[in-house]
Amino acid sequence: MKILVSGGGTGGHIYPAVSLIKHIRKIDPTAEFLYVGTEKGLEQKIVPRENIPFTTLEIQGFKRSLSLTNFKTIYLFLKSVKQSKKMIKEFRPDVVIGTGGYVSGAVVYAASRLKVPTIIHEQNSVAGMTNKFLSRFVDKIGICFEDAAQDFPASKVELIGNPRAQEVAGLQKSDALTKYGLQNDIPTVLIFGGSRGALRINEAMLEGLIDFNQRDYQVLYASGNIYYEDVEKYLVEHQLENLKVKIVPYIEDMEQVLVNVDLVVGRAGATSLAEITGLGLPSVLIPSPNVTNDHQTKNAQSLVNQSAALVIKDSELTGKTLVNAVDQVMLDEDMRTKMSLQSKAQGISDATDRLYHLVQELTN
């Protein structure tokens, strides 16, 4: 089987696609893949690391306001559709799968014009712009939250879940934390602001750093690549270089880290939430206010309603509110256990199987 996959920009669109590819490779070692992304997105780092054949298109997003750059966007989109058609004719995939981001718009649209079977995967509770556009042309739409169904033609929608949940749920505890200078046998909190980092979380984190450093639990904190230099500068200026709290720009082996932590603190990106519920981890969520239709608040809703997660509003995030929320969970083992059970109950544990089944249905 030949599968062409496209999803780009942020980790939340890329990791589910990579999980699916890793899964199919195990079942069908003869399957061939081609991943189409952009040179600017995180996919150009994440995908080649997994030895997945990778190629790029030049494309950019629409500005919501009237803007001259939208003319360039349309030009790049049409050019990318043409290039995608060429790629598809050369690679001859049995199916084309889009997991979101502008690049998947051009690739999946081109595939639909060439009558190649197409699937899109929507991670969020509210559909993204690209997937909404593509929903008219594709054959099947895999969703992760029931609520997303209302954004799409009903006959195409299937509740699939997020393949990252199944990937992490299948992993065993290990000594992965030692690589970060942490100990295996101490309760651990992981803090990060999505795949690109979040300035607001970084500011609160630096404000709460001294407190976190004095706790019995240990903390691993990923600032995001683009913010790391500023964080390092702050640490040097405040003579805080040798802390118990461990700080890194980005965690490449995140699935290994997640299996070994006791609490996750971060934004409410859909793929992160799938990992959290896949593993049944408690969380403290700070939904980003800067995303389309406030979708992160909606992503987080059922976890918060079921007491699987605490939430801090972005506008109320400070060093103090952050430390207090983390303390509340980490200093109460009973609470952690209850949150874990509720979190696990929210997950879809066989998402990759379901998505692969959809692929088989379309290709047979």
Ligand SMILES: CC(=O)N[C@H]1[C@@H](OP(=O)(O)OP(=O)(O)OC[C@H]2O[C@@H](n3ccc(=O)[nH]c3=O)[C@H](O)[C@@H]2O)O[C@H](CO)[C@@H](O)[C@@H]1O
């Ligand atoms: C600002 C923005 O538009 N965010 C969107 C984006 O977020 P973003 O890309 O941040 O998405 P998620 O939080 O869903 O996923 C992040 C992914 O990156 C991984 N990771 C993160 C940090 C790190 O150091 N190492 C690492 O591997 C996480 O484990 C996870 O697999 O896509 C999500 C899924 O469509 C959306 O729900 C988010 O609203």
